[in-house]
Amino acid sequence: MTTTTEPSTGTTMSLSRALNTGLRAALADDPAVLVMGEDVGTLGGVFRVTDGLAAEFGSDRVMDTPLGEAGIVGTAVGMALRGLRPVCEIQFDGFVFPAFNQITTQLAHLSSRTRGAAHLPLVIRIPFGGGIGAAEHHGESPEAYFTHTPGLRVVACSTPADAHTMIRQAVACPDPVVFFEPKQLYWERGPVDTDLGSAPAMDRAVVVREGSDATLLAYGPTVRTCLDAAEADEERSLEVIDLRSLNPLDTATVAASVARTGGCVVVHEAPVFGGYGAEVAARVTEHCFDALRTPVRRVGGFCAPYPPSRLEHHYLPDLDRVLDAVDRTW
């Protein structure tokens, strides 16, 4: 049904496939790892991220769960307490909230509460973001709820290469990791190197395009938007940084860039007000106040619930809105 051949260095595959490959490696490497969620087994996930894994590792290690997100995360916490390393799938961004209590009051606190006695190497995978013409609750960007919660590491991948290495790093991480996957990019293809040795650490930001006039900060789906904007801008040289890790934030990489360019725009799909970009803007201001020509500009979703799909192109930050913000860094 599915191929199980390990890709060699530099194999090209989709982001969904790269996650699949990473999860397969994690399951093969460590018998404590298991995958759990709605429709992750027989179906292989609605985005096919777990395709073929149940057939290979069995339905106890790739588990179709009852339909309840609090249950998925709550039982995963218990399994972790017993020494397993669960990778939970939340089917869509908008459906993480039944698990919100488990994630924020239980999972995030247990290490502190037990003074480090409880280990919670849990990964919660969440497809996020819009742009796929989907129904209500299928296009949201809830990352700020989690970046605001101490005790959680929060990351977002944007390329097949990162998807593969970051999911493996997340599974290996001793802390709980909320792992955001840009659903708009699941079928984007790119090279994947299965050798983890050369990969940057999970909590490092990466300069994905060098430039000298302004810095664009992005993660997940907006990395592509920013690269497109930088490409389209013929007059200015724009640096693009893929933050990758939202909590912790790689302030050093960001600050070094902004100190050089003197302009900064942070771009995400989530609403701007109270969004993750506000934290980034504040930190950049603290570190680069003297270098900045103007305040850090933020581009993102509006003060409104994610709209019906025929309006999403207005809601989502696009190339033009990014360049409009770049204009306002002078």
Next chain:
Amino acid sequence: MSGAEGQPLRLLDAEGVYRDHPDLRADFDEAQIRGLYRDMAMVRRLDTECLALARQGELAVWTPLSGQEAAQVGSARSLLPGDMAFPTYRDHGVAWCRGVPPAALLAHFRGVAHSGWDPREYRLHPYSVVVGGHALHAVGYAMGAAAQGTADAAIAYLGDGAMSQGEVNEAFVWAAARRAPVVFVCQNNQWAISEPVERQSAVPLAERARGFGFPGVRVDGNDVLACRAVVRDALARARSGHGPTLVEAVTYRMGPHTSSDDPRRYRTAEEERVWLRRDPLARLRTHLSRTDTDPEKFLASVDEDCDALARELRHACRTLPDPRPGEIWEHVYAQTHPLVAEERGWYADYLDSFEETP
């Protein structure tokens, strides 16, 4: 009323043969039976058309109900005008019975609005996309209706998968503790996307009700007469202050989960064939052909109505106006909100700036 376990309550068997049941009050006259058949045929046609529209890209997605017409029509036709229904994304038959115009129904699936109707006008809440998110609302609504001294009831529609959600179980606790005038209709269509109902429950779903402290009834969800009789009685019970009932309508989702799902990945063609023989529509048609005074004429008129509906749907779909960008900010708050006003104004100017450039 009995029947939380074992054979579901039934009046019409799979061959369309009618048998009285001691627990069911079935006094439907010809006009009522015709009405139920017509409703089911119309929503079946609505479903087929909308799935086709989704496949043609006219709708962003569609959630087919085929196979579940009896459960939806039988239950929703038992509601009184003052009752309130809380549906899932698959309950187009309920929307039909509440009188929601087809174009309004399509708005959600074409992506022009999150919900296309005024819930107060049709006494139908917006479709619940977050599985189980609406169950507590039905309970609270029912508590409100009781507090106001009315005899209105609420009905909450749930799938078999939804029965696993914590909030749904809280809804059962609350409904029981407050004796709320609410009926929970669980359409056990055997599947929650790719997961069979056995993944959700070790016992028949209706049995759970007893533990919460109210009756659970298993009814043949492909028998519209039994569904009608059972839900009518459950609503009457709720109205008279005796509290909630859980009705498990045992049925089958004959089509895909949504227009983007492929059921061959998780279930067998043999299983689908078995359930095809239990088609709720065919069953009532057989019964009707044997008992109606002029079945041919009646069925022909239904066919005509279905064709007209199909034409209306296609037209309505293609002529649904696209929303204006400004609608993003409409109704986010009831009162003016400075950030909403600021963003809305900014975005209008921003769009204008493109038009000025030649």
